[in-house]
Amino acid sequence: MKHSRRRLSAVLGLTAALVVAPAATTSTAATSATDSTYVVLYRQGASTADASQTVAAAGGTVVANYAEIGVIVARSANSGFANTVRKSGKVGGVSATAGFGIRNEPAATDDAAAVEAVQATWGDTLSGLQWDMVQINVPQAHAVTGGSSSVIVGDIDTGLDFTHPDLAPNYDAARSADCSSGSPTPLLPGNDANGHGTHTAGTIAAAANGSGIVGVAPNVKIAGIKSSNDDGFFFPEMVICSFMWAAKNGIDVTNNSYFADPWLFNCKNDPGQRAIWEAERRAIRYAQSNGVLVVASQGNDSTDLSHPTVDVISPDFPPGNEEEREITNACSVVPVEVPGVVGVTATGNLRLKSFYSSYGISTADVTAPGGDSILQRTPAAPNGRVLSTWPSAAFCNPARTVIDAGAKYCYAQGTSMAGPHAAGVAALLASVRDGSSGSLASRLQQSTNPLACPDTSIYAPFPQNSGAPQTCQGGPTHNSFYGSGEVDALKAVS
Structure with a gap:
């Protein structure tokens, strides 16, 4: 069964005077419209000190030199650039990135759009609509702590509307960046063209300020790390930049709600896909070694990632090129299948796996509310979806839009909504206990309520690809639908 995909609409950004320290050596050379972007993977342990000369000799310029992981981002209009650079004995792989974007996990879709008001009983003015927070004991956790302002969560996503009144109090400008060029620049107003990143950020850290919603960890700081273009595609140079930025700027937890395009599964027997996989894996591993916990969504394709057999949606860039191909476990989804990444599946208000959520015995570490508008619509969750912050200029279905005190909020569903719940609980854990990213991941898996496998006959209308x-x-105690169980904010802080 194919699942629908959509391109993301663009909104023009504004400008502001912000200062962001560069995280890599960059080039100021102008880029022509005919230039292509490349990821150059140096062999393990090889120095990238002479990268500028190597790239220049092949007719290109260096955009960023991530010497710590042996990865170069370059641009060139020379069609023979990749073949020339590969001749260097230090280079292990070169790949043009235009066909290897990473895109945010699109929301699972259906025809339900009804939104009904529920009487508020805790938190801010819209908290009565936050069934997801009640389900994981966030109100009870906040009686203990709402987190520490010394904890920084980096939301690696489409951007973040830091002018939103629920996000402005917790926004950390110094640790935010726009990585859409492959090298960090200031994050400017209007940077989130489609709302996805603003939505996930609100779930993590919307402030308890009397209006709107409240996030899982309303006292921690949130950094926006924009890693997509305005069409919503997350290309490899952007993702590499984002993890290197997180590693060097004191980020404690990152939320990642995207998957590798145009191949949902990146197969290591393909040279181009292998170079991309290895470069991104190195960047993620570098972040982890610098204390960053990486939390990632499983995806919305109803697929067992631990036993994949077919990929019917790739390549999905450019749109319309999908072909069915047989795959094996040699093919992996980025970032959720990178070692050490905490994989999150989605539940609805009945604590069942959401109809769309992908899963896997080797990939699912925890589960969290992501919404389910078909199987799990309840009086508390009448449309089944999760409400969170939204940029005023970005489109949200009017039937799923809520305006409070002039601020905009939107209902959405997907494992993209589940991931930030887990990242928020991890931020609460980091607020009350010190430790490495590995120990934090372990404690997150312990701060759960186990869920047994359900009667899977209810998923018959939603088969795998x-x-x-x-x-x-x-x-x-551990299964492919829920990992160790649904995250529990109260357990995390108790």
Whole structure:
């Protein structure tokens, strides 16, 4: 069964005078319209000190030199650039990135649009609509702590509307950046063209300020790390830049709600895909080694990532080029299948896996509310979706839009909504306990309520991409649908 994909609309950004220290050696050379961007992967341990000369000799310029991980981002209009650079004994792989974007996980879709008001009983003016927070005991956790302002969560996404009244109090401008060029620049107003990043940021850290919603960790700081273009595609140079920025700027936790395009599964037996996989893996590993916990969404394709057999949606860039191809475990989804990344599946208000959520016994570490507008619409969640912050200029279906005190909020569903709940709980954990990213990941998996495999017959109308039914593997303490269980904010702070 194919799942619909959509391009993301663009909104023109504004400008502001902000200062961001560069995280890599960059070039100021102008880029022509015919230039292509390349990721140059140096062999493990090889120095990139002579990269400028190597790239220049091939007719290109260096955009960023991430010497710590042996990765160069370059641009060139020379069609023979890649072949020339590959001749260097230090270079292990070169790939043009135009066909290898990473895009935010699109919201699972259906025809339901009804939104009903629920009487507020806790938090701010819209908190009565936040069934997701009640489900993971956020109100009770806030009686203990709302987190520490010394904890920084980096939201690696489409951007962040830091002027939104629920986000402005917790926004950390110094640790925010726009990585859409492959090298960090200031994050300017109007940077989130489609709202996805603003939505995930609100779930993590919307301030408890008397109006709107409240995030899982309303006292921690939120840094926006824009890693997409305005069409919503996350190209490799952007993602590499984002993790290198997080590693060097004191980020404690990152939320990642995207998957690798145009190949949902990146197969290592393909030289181009392998170079991209290895470059991104190095950047993620570098961030982890610098204390960054990486939390990632599983995806919305109803697919068992631990036992993939077919990919029917790739390549999805340029649009319309999808072809069915057989795959194996040699093919992996970035970033959720990178070692050490905490993978998050989605639940609805009945604590069942959401109909769309991908899963896997080797990839699912925890689960969290992501919404389910088909199987799990309840009186508390009448449209099944998750409400969070939204930029005023970005489109949201009017039937799913809520305006409060002049600020905009939008209902959405997807594992993209589940990931930030887990990242928020991780931020609460980091607020009350010190430790490495590995120990934080372990404690997050312990701060859960186990869920046993459900009756999977309810998922019969939503088969995997291969057409096979969704099946749950494992026991109540760890299984492919829920990992160790649904995150619990109260357990995290107790």
